[in-house]
Amino acid sequence: MPLLSHESITPVGELGIWEITETEEFFIEKLDLFPREKEYIATLKGRRKLEWLAGRYLLHYMSGRVIRGACVKDEYGKPYLKDSPYQISISHSRELASVIAAPFSIGIDIQKLVGKIERIAHKFMRANEMESLEKGTRLEHLHVYWGAKEALYKAYGRRELDFRKHIHIEPFSYDLESGFCSGEVLKGDFKARYQIWYERRGDFILVWAIEE
Secondary structure (H helix, E strand, O other): OOEEEEEEOOOOOEEEEEEOOOOHHHHHHHHOOOHHHHHHHOOOOHHHHHHHHHHHHHHHHHHOOOOOOOEEEOOOOOEEEOOOOOEEEEEEEOOEEEEEEEOOOEEEEEEEOOOOHHHHHHHHOOHHHHHOOOHHHHHHHHHHHHHHHHHHHHHHOOOOOOOOOOEEEOOOOOOOOEEEEEEEEEEOOEEEEEEEEEEEEOOEEEEEEEEO
């Protein structure tokens, strides 16, 4: 079973990472999918379908339940675990899936390092964030900024956020293995501040955020 980690996070919550080596059939057999889930995965193909299944299986594994709870979506499309006081966030990228769960606003993102992020940096990076990048770690640093903004977007959970205008990450120096930064979501009268952690796992950058 390729569970890479399942650990407690500060102040209260859990974070898990799964290496996807199984087949679709493995997860489908283990999950006992609900009718709506069966309808949804019928629209998915290839790797995307496998990643989705792995994320739901990791969530079930972390819940510790014998009988699986339904993972459903609210009116904005944000997933939640039925009959649980915990909020959840799920992310997957190629060989890895990740889940975070806590009794307050949280978000998670995992991304494989790819050079093409440079081409879209202007769409999500603010000027002061760009100024914090250093040549030797620019690629990794960009992925942390992207992951942080994805995590805050998921924590906000109401869509219609502009990554440059509404999500601000306080500029920080990139640490090679793991580090910490902070950020906030600002939109209209809404304001929320988050603590953000990141770590590199091989060719992947994992980022998670917890509301202060």
